[in-house]
Amino acid sequence: MSEEPVKEEKTCDENCDACPSAHQCSLPKALLQKAKIDVKHVILILSGKGGVGKSMVSVNLAFALANHDRKVGLLDLDFHGPNIPKMLGIEDKRATVLGKGIEPIYAAGNLAVMSMAFLLPNTSTPVVWRGPIKMSAIRQFLNQVNWGPLDYLVVDLPPGTGDEALTIAQSAPNVRGAVIVTTPQDVAVMDAVKAAKFIGKLNVPVIGIIENMSGMICPHCGSSSDIFSRGGGKKAAEDLGVPCLGAIPLDPEMVKAGDEGRPMILQHTGSPTGKAVDAVMENLVKLVEST
Amino acid sequence: MSEEPVKEEKTCDENCDACPSAHQCSLPKALLQKAKIDVKHVILILSGKGGVGKSMVSVNLAFALANHDRKVGLLDLDFHGPNIPKMLGIEDKRATVLGKGIEPIYAAGNLAVMSMAFLLPNTSTPVVWRGPIKMSAIRQFLNQVNWGPLDYLVVDLPPGTGDEALTIAQSAPNVRGAVIVTTPQDVAVMDAVKAAKFIGKLNVPVIGIIENMSGMICPHCGSSSDIFSRGGGKKAAEDLGVPCLGAIPLDPEMVKAGDEGRPMILQHTGSPTGKAVDAVMENLVKLVEST
Numbered sequence: 001m002s003e004e005p006v007k008e009e010k011t012c013d014e015n016c017d018a019c020p021s022a023h024q025c026s027l028p029k030a031l032l033q034k035a036k037i038d039v040k041h042v043i044l045i046l047s048g049k050g051g052v053g054k055s056m057v058s059v060n061l062a063f064a065l066a067n068h069d070r071k072v073g074l075l076d077l078d079f080h081g082p083n084i085p086k087m088l089g090i091e092d093k094r095a096t097v098l099g100k101g102i103e104p105i106y107a108a109g110n111l112a113v114m115s116m117a118f119l120l121p122n123t124s125t126p127v128v129w130r131g132p133i134k135m136s137a138i139r140q141f142l143n144q145v146n147w148g149p150l151d152y153l154v155v156d157l158p159p160g161t162g163d164e165a166l167t168i169a170q171s172a173p174n175v176r177g178a179v180i181v182t183t184p185q186d187v188a189v190m191d192a193v194k195a196a197k198f199i200g201k202l203n204v205p206v207i208g209i210i211e212n213m214s215g216m217i218c219p220h221c222g223s224s225s226d227i228f229s230r231g232g233g234k235k236a237a238e239d240l241g242v243p244c245l246g247a248i249p250l251d252p253e254m255v256k257a258g259d260e261g262r263p264m265i266l267q268h269t270g271s272p273t274g275k276a277v278d279a280v281m282e283n284l285v286k287l288v289e290s291t
Numbered sequence: 292m293s294e295e296p297v298k299e300e301k302t303c304d305e306n307c308d309a310c311p312s313a314h315q316c317s318l319p320k321a322l323l324q325k326a327k328i329d330v331k332h333v334i335l336i337l338s339g340k341g342g343v344g345k346s347m348v349s350v351n352l353a354f355a356l357a358n359h360d361r362k363v364g365l366l367d368l369d370f371h372g373p374n375i376p377k378m379l380g381i382e383d384k385r386a387t388v389l390g391k392g393i394e395p396i397y398a399a400g401n402l403a404v405m406s407m408a409f410l411l412p413n414t415s416t417p418v419v420w421r422g423p424i425k426m427s428a429i430r431q432f433l434n435q436v437n438w439g440p441l442d443y444l445v446v447d448l449p450p451g452t453g454d455e456a457l458t459i460a461q462s463a464p465n466v467r468g469a470v471i472v473t474t475p476q477d478v479a480v481m482d483a484v485k486a487a488k489f490i491g492k493l494n495v496p497v498i499g500i501i502e503n504m505s506g507m508i509c510p511h512c513g514s515s516s517d518i519f520s521r522g523g524g525k526k527a528a529e530d531l532g533v534p535c536l537g538a539i540p541l542d543p544e545m546v547k548a549g550d551e552g553r554p555m556i557l558q559h560t561g562s563p564t565g566k567a568v569d570a571v572m573e574n575l576v577k578l579v580e581s582t
């Protein structure tokens with residue numbers, strides 16, 4: 001009989017409660033149950049590349065659904081750059097604890113918002129978190145925010161196919177699908193196709209693709225310049241066999257709306273950009289309401 | 292004497308070898324030693340918000356340093372959207388293993404490049420990784436790529452203050468500092484300030500801030516439009532007490548250069564944008580060479 005000590009078993013037995021490293025584990029399998037949030041449809045807004053306009057789409061879609069008398073939650077999952085509150089002009093609000101849960105901030109009577117920004121001391125505090133802590137925070141945002149019963153939860157994700165996107169796709173109930181935002185430039189479209197394949201692997205359908213920054217109208221001469229090229233989003237949608245929800249131009253008016261906390265969809269300016277946003281959002285509402 | 296079983300100790304003893312969850316741990320402390328890469332200066336390119344031009348800055352800075360006869364490595368740490376190879380026109384190359392290491396791809400005789408894109412079967416394959424796996428991959432890129440002795444390693448990071456930025460700042464040797472890229476719009480500047488505070492917490496100095504997409508020249512009428520506003524990067528630099536390295540306009544020529552794999556700095560077009568890129572890169576080279 002050998003006198004070698006029995007080697008310790010190093011594989012995961014999925015019993016997180018007995019594991020000394022559960023609090024810093026990337027795959028706490030026992031925690032991957034669906035979160036307890038009362039919502040009929042969860043819609044994920046994602047992109048491959050950053051800076052393509054995900055938050056602008058999230059904000060305008062949330063208001064479009066709220067305007068259709070739906071009870072809507074808007075969840076900002078960009079922990080490192082939580083810009084949704086700034087885009088709604090509510091960046092100075094702070095979340096409060098009520099009963100057993102956190103109270104969301106209301107941007108309208110039927111539109112509740114939650115963001116890391118509401119939990120930070122000020123707008124310049126960085127969130128220096130690794131993946132597993134973000135995973136735990138996402139589950140808290142789903143389970144412990146007093147959302148009440150929701151028709152829709154619109155989730156604004158950071159760019160890419162990392163921890164945040166994986167966690168929400170796996171732990172949110174009733175994920176209706178993902179909207180992928182891209183600019184028409186090659187590198188953004190390439191990353192949008194990656195994002196579509198990623199979400200497909202998680203068995204989440206792509207609701208459609210939005211082409212943002214599609215041409216720019218010069219405020220001086222009124223000519224259109226295809227600064228980030230044009231048509232890339234439409235082509236990606238065709239290649240992937242998913243709907244193209246429309247194109248939105250790059251417009252200083254839109255950037256200003258974001259910086260000033262006044263979503264385009266509420267402004268009714270009648271400008272070409274305003275009309276484009278309205279049309280894309282109506283396409284999207286029709287698609288998600290049709291099931 | 293109590294008959295209660297002794298409770299298992301659940302705190303980390305920093306002995307990763309004996310821990311059953313080390314392979315999926317977010318904080319494997321024993322692995323946080325400095326990587327064995329022979330490099331004099333590591334320069335991190337980061338931002339708070341995505342899509343502000345980090346990769347453009349990384350590519351042009353790497354060539355600027357190479358043009359000064361330095362031996363340069365360019366490391367693309369955006370696993371989910373590795374766009375550096377596309378911007379250099381080498382996205383079809385695949386990395387090979389030579390000896391005990393991975394061979395980088397050479398964009399010039401003295402400019403070696405490594406990116407996740409060189410290890411994927413094609414450009415549309417997504418990388419669906421959580422933080423701890425990315426941490427391990429970053430250490431492999433530092434330790435197991437045949438970089439040879441380098442004067443500079445320029446590191447292109449994904450947006451934000453998450454796993455990739457934390458891991459490289461903690462495990463790369465000789466981190467000279469970070470360059471922060473922003474557009475002038477409020478939300479991007481807000482996130483740039485967060486990024487500066489984050490990197491300060493890790494004791495990495497900010498080399499300077501670059502304001503990208505600072506005004507746009509209409510190709511039809513030649514007028515300049517402040518599409519993303521103007522001056523936000525300069526103001527952030529003043530507020531943080533760090534150098535402003537200059538401003539680069541938004542220019543369809545630049546977007547085309549990126550999509551076609553021909554960095555601006557190699558083109559010598561004499562255009563205002565080309566001159567702005569040259570000036571920013573020379574400022575940066577002067578600053579990093581001065582120590």
